[in-house]
Amino acid sequence: MTIRTLDLRTTGIDGFEFPRAATSFGSATAAAQHIIDDVRARGLDAVREVTARFDGVELESIAVPAEAISAAWEATTPELRDAITRSIERVQGGHAAQLPQPRRTEFAPGAVVEQRYLPVQRVGLYAPGGLAAYASSVIMNVVPAQVAGAPSIAVVSPPSRETGLPPIQVLAACAALGVTEVYAVGGAQAVAALAYGLPDAGGGAPLRPVDVITGPGNVFVAAAKSLVRDIVGIDSIAGPTEILVLADATADADLVAADLLSQAEHDPNAASVLVTDSAELAAAVTERLDARAAVTANGDRAREALDGEQSMIVLVADLDAGIALANRYGAEHLELVTADPRATLERITNAGAIFLGHFSPVSLGDYAAGSNHVLPTSGTSRFSSGLSVQPFLRPVQVIDYDEAALREIGDVVTTFADAEGLPAHGEAVTARTRRG
Numbered sequence: 001m002t003i004r005t006l007d008l009r010t011t012g013i014d015g016f017e018f019p020r021a022a023t024s025f026g027s028a029t030a031a032a033q034h035i036i037d038d039v040r041a042r043g044l045d046a047v048r049e050v051t052a053r054f055d056g057v058e059l060e061s062i063a064v065p066a067e068a069i070s071a072a073w074e075a076t077t078p079e080l081r082d083a084i085t086r087s088i089e090r091v092q093g094g095h096a097a098q099l100p101q102p103r104r105t106e107f108a109p110g111a112v113v114e115q116r117y118l119p120v121q122r123v124g125l126y127a128p129g130g131l132a133a134y135a136s137s138v139i140m141n142v143v144p145a146q147v148a149g150a151p152s153i154a155v156v157s158p159p160s161r162e163t164g165l166p167p168i169q170v171l172a173a174c175a176a177l178g179v180t181e182v183y184a185v186g187g188a189q190a191v192a193a194l195a196y197g198l199p200d201a202g203g204g205a206p207l208r209p210v211d212v213i214t215g216p217g218n219v220f221v222a223a224a225k226s227l228v229r230d231i232v233g234i235d236s237i238a239g240p241t242e243i244l245v246l247a248d249a250t251a252d253a254d255l256v257a258a259d260l261l262s263q264a265e266h267d268p269n270a271a272s273v274l275v276t277d278s279a280e281l282a283a284a285v286t287e288r289l290d291a292r293a294a295v296t297a298n299g300d301r302a303r304e305a306l307d308g309e310q311s312m313i314v315l316v317a318d319l320d321a322g323i324a325l326a327n328r329y330g331a332e333h334l335e336l337v338t339a340d341p342r343a344t345l346e347r348i349t350n351a352g353a354i355f356l357g358h359f360s361p362v363s364l365g366d367y368a369a370g371s372n373h374v375l376p377t378s379g380t381s382r383f384s385s386g387l388s389v390q391p392f393l394r395p396v397q398v399i400d401y402d403e404a405a406l407r408e409i410g411d412v413v414t415t416f417a418d419a420e421g422l423p424a425h426g427e428a429v430t431a432r433t434r435r436g
């Protein structure tokens with residue numbers, strides 16, 4: 001494996017567009033629609049059939065028994081329990097800081113409009129399965145929902161072939177967070193079950209439909225989320241993970257290589273990109289990537305990602321060109337490893353999350369920084385943001401006028417009502433102000 005290097009030092013960056021991993025969203029959308037229709041029509045029978053086909057697991061019920069959740073916590077090592085607990089504390093702190101404050105505006109005595117934030121009443125959170133046991137994704141979904149005050153939380157995650165349940169790490173994170181409603185189901189069938197509900201999720205108990213679905217997943221999960229977005233709220237659609245490291249000659253090549261590999265191990269479609277104005281750094285990172293990929297456990301998968309057309313080292317003439325490219329790419333994860341990362345930060349316009357300097361690697365944010373790891377990918381950071389308390393809260397305005405305040409502004413209403421040809425609107429005001 002040698003990650004390819006593209007030298008734009010003399011040609012310049014005009015017209016250069018980063019290739020992204022090809023994802024067949026079109027065919028996945030057709031497959032997801034078929035699964036959604038089937039689950040709506042046949043409920044649990046359809047969920048069980050699709051799960052048998054794509055997960056290779058035959059299930060009677062998808063509802064995870066409460067005992068399995070508590071047993072998972074008991075069976076978890078003290079080290080992982082401690083890590084889960086400390087991660088939750090940080091992520092809780094990070095998300096509590098996002099809570100918007102209610103506002104009260106008094107336009108005149110007795111003329112008040114308040115802005116309050118109401119939590120979404122029931123949420124469905126997707127923790128991916130597949131290549132890893134995403135306990136941390138449980139935390140990154142559940143904590144913002146809990147901090148927002150959502151009273152009813154259902155977690156879905158694909159069953160493993162061995163136990164027919166989500167991995168023990170996922171269940172242990174649910175236990176630590178006090179989540180008791182968990183379903184062993186993944187893919188588009190999980191999204192359909194959350195959006196439309198199931199009259200019977202196994203053992204006669206229903207899965208009640210949710211109001212909002214969040215969480216990362218593969219292309220079928222993403223396609224299903226976009227297909228149900230007219231009946232439930234969703235967060236942004238997260239695709240294969242991405243890291244762009246913007247580094248100058250002051251960066252440590254071994255650390256840059258370690259960070260590029262950390263995201264490459266997620267998925268053969270993951271994108272690892274280094275943008276630098278230092279040819280020496282580019283050469284050294286290439287060498288360190290080879291050395292590290294040879295010894296890390298998921299080296300084969302990471303090599304596939306680094307070999308893919310979506311991964312590369314880009315050599316630019318100077319830091320200005322590098323910053324322009326980073327903004328053009330809008331990476332899910334952007335690392336700034338420059339002589340003055342804070343100064344570079346001021347010039348960043350697009351990124352899902354930004355990691356500053358040598359001691360803020362992406363994997364810190366994945367687990368323990370206190371930030372959220374569900375982040376916009378594929379350039380969608382131009383218009384969307386990482387998961388926060390926001391999808392779990394709705395601002396609602398409360399209008400509270402007294403009689404004098406209504407009299408004072410009433411003519412604005414009647415004049416508008418007449419101008420719009422809607423006189424009954426005005427009459428609703430004069431019925432009050434002309435009384436007595």
Ligand SMILES: NC(=O)c1ccc[n+]([C@@H]2O[C@H](COP(=O)([O-])OP(=O)(O)OC[C@H]3O[C@@H](n4cnc5c(N)ncnc54)[C@H](O)[C@@H]3O)[C@@H](O)[C@H]2O)c1
Pocket residue numbers: 031050051054055127128129130131132134137158159185186187188216217218219220221238239240241266267373374375
């Ligand atoms: N952005 C983030 O925060 C974040 C966090 C963790 C994981 N991820 C990403 O999430 C993704 C997880 O993907 P995954 O596949 O490992 O797990 P997943 O849970 O997203 O998908 C597994 C499900 O896909 C369904 N499925 C598999 N093949 C199918 C097919 N041909 N047709 C229909 N359904 C099918 C199965 O039923 C299975 O339950 C990875 O790309 C990973 O990088 C992102």
Ligand SMILES: N[C@H](CO)Cc1c[nH]c[nH+]1
Pocket residue numbers: 134136137241263266366373374375
């Ligand atoms: N880097 C992934 C996408 O942001 C999240 C993750 C979960 N576990 C490890 N990493």
Ligand SMILES: [Zn+2]
Pocket residue numbers: 241262263266363366
């Ligand atoms: Zn990661």
